[in-house]
Amino acid sequence: MANFSKPNVPQFSVDVYQNEYLPEGGREVDAVVTVTATGGGTIGSAVAAPHPYASGRGPSAAVAVMVDCSGSMDHPPAKMRNARDATAAAIDTLRDGVHFAVIGGTHVAQEVYPGGGRLAVADAITRDQAKRALRRLGAGGGTAIGTWLRLADRLLSSADVAIRHGILLTDGRDEHESPEDLKASLDACAGRFTCDARGVGTDWEVKEVTGIASALLGTADIVADPAGLAADFTRMMETAMGKEVADVALRLWTPVGATVKSVKQVAPTVEDLTGRRTGAGPRVGDYPTGSWGDESRDYHIRVEVPPADIGREMLAARISLVIPRPGDAARPGPAESGAGSARNLGAQGLVRAVWTDDVAASTSINPQVAHYTGQAELAQAIRQGLDLRKAGDIEGATAKLGRAVQLAGASGNADTAKLLAKVVDVVDAATGTVRLKAKVEEADEMTLETRSTKTVRVKK
Incomplete structure (x- = not known):
């Protein structure tokens, strides 16, 4: 377990921006919540000198790279070659000590390296072995992305690590399994690892790739020209190596009579988290945000409160950040103490509601x-x-x-x-x-x- 009091581990802060004033009888409160993590390893500097974290190195991490090896990856042949080069570049970006595996994806998922249902540990020797194994990657077969994700989950869960991350590359549509099969795989993997998804070329389905990234709290993008894959994979892996804390949840407590109507990440991308709420005690819900390094994100929160008379004010919501406690059962506990299955990261923000007859104040939009x-x-x-x-x-x-x-x-x-x-x-x-x-x-x-x-x- 990471010790959050050590240096070079992110410290979280919460800032709330809102117009708290409501007209008489007004019920809807909006706020933008900025969550910032500072003081950890800077994203993009994964190959810098190791920093203190638990064992004295960077956070323990495991990464699975899933490479599309379906028949279409050979049209043109440069696509498969660029995918091999990009995967090699990602492997070169791994920090020493990180567990990793390479998966070849067709209508089935195959372990390319290291094999045997296990993960390798990154060092000069295993990086070289992995890059040699990439030479055996060829194109042939269909596409069943759910099988790739389930193999990645099995491999990543075999290591006792803090950060679990996947990188998935596809050039085509998920034609050899049903949409229900893919959704079932995503549901099974959600919360177990984060995953960045990339589509190369123009023969893939945007909603599939963005849906994978959304479900697994990663990023999605297009690499229209396969020649750009190596640079993109390097950037993705650098960002993954900069993550310091996994499974951070935005925790909302609301008073009796108040209801959370929506929670959306709005920067750096729009992601609706409303339907991902998990109960964490009386009037408490947790919304997953994934893994964090040195970064800042914004969330738009909407709360419905009971109507009140002019001059009344109330606390509409209390916002905090929590992470799971290793070894604890997933049971609800008192939200205020961060007990039960979650540990409070110390940052807090308050959303207020104040009823006023000042029309200018109550109609102003933050x-x-x-x-x-x-x-x-x-x-x-x-x-x-x-x-x-x-x-x-x-x-x-x-x-x-x-x-x-x-x-x-x-x-x-x-x-x-x-x-x-x-x-x-x-x-x-x-x-x-x-x-x-x-x-x-x-x-x-x-x-x-x-x-x-x-x-x-x-x-x-």
Whole structure:
């Protein structure tokens, strides 16, 4: 178990941004919660000198790299070669002492290295052995991603480590198992390891890849040109090596009569966590956030409170951060003490409600809340617009993508605005007036869809 009092281990802080004022009888309270972890190993510096953590090294970790080896990976042959090179680059980025395995994925999952149902421990010798094993990777067979994930879970769970992470690469659709089979695999793996998913080329299904990353609290992206895989895999592994604390949950306590209506991560990406709540005691719920290194994320929380008279005020929610206690049964305990199956990380934030007859105060929207409400609408407008475009509804697609252009411009989301400009001709960004392009490159459309949930932070 990590000792959170040691140096170079993240210390968490919570900041709450809200307009706490409600009109008489008002019930809905919105807040943006910024969670920041500082003082640990900086993400992106995985190969730096080891830092103190439990055994005196970086946090114990295990990584499984899942490489698509289906027949389509040979079209063109450079795709398989680039995948081998990218996996080798990821292996080179592993910190000494990290447990790892490479899985070849087709309609079945195969252990490429080290084999025997076990994990290797990274050092100069095992890295070299793993890279030699990659030469045997060839393309042939179908695609059943759920089998890859279940093998990764078995291998990762064989090591007693703090951080468990997967990297998954596919170039095609999950054609050799049913959607129900894939969902069952994701449900089985959720909370057991995090996973970044990448689609290479343009023959894969965006909703499948983003769904994998969402279920396993990782990132999703497109690598349209296979030549870019090595750089992308290196960045992913550097980030994984920068993670310090696993299984962090956002814990919400609400008073009698109050109800949590929604919890969404809104930066760096939009991710709805509402349906992932697990009970942790009377009026207490935990929402999973995955693994953390040195980083900051924003969450939009909406709480419904009982209506009250002018002049009344109440605590609408108390926010804290917890991690599982190793060895404890998963049983609810007093949330205030972090007892039971969770340990409190010490950071806390309060969401308040104050009823007032000051119209200006009660109708003002907090800038952070307004910004992220717009960012969530932006992501939704892009997805809806692209779906309507594929369905042939030109008028509907134009309206939704025009709204997306308007929101991207208003919020300063320049990256998304550039991606939108490859799908629509922008007549007037301020009013959202656009025309659908007659011809759109498939890679451009898939990039926009895959990255639609990426947000920009509000300017403080």
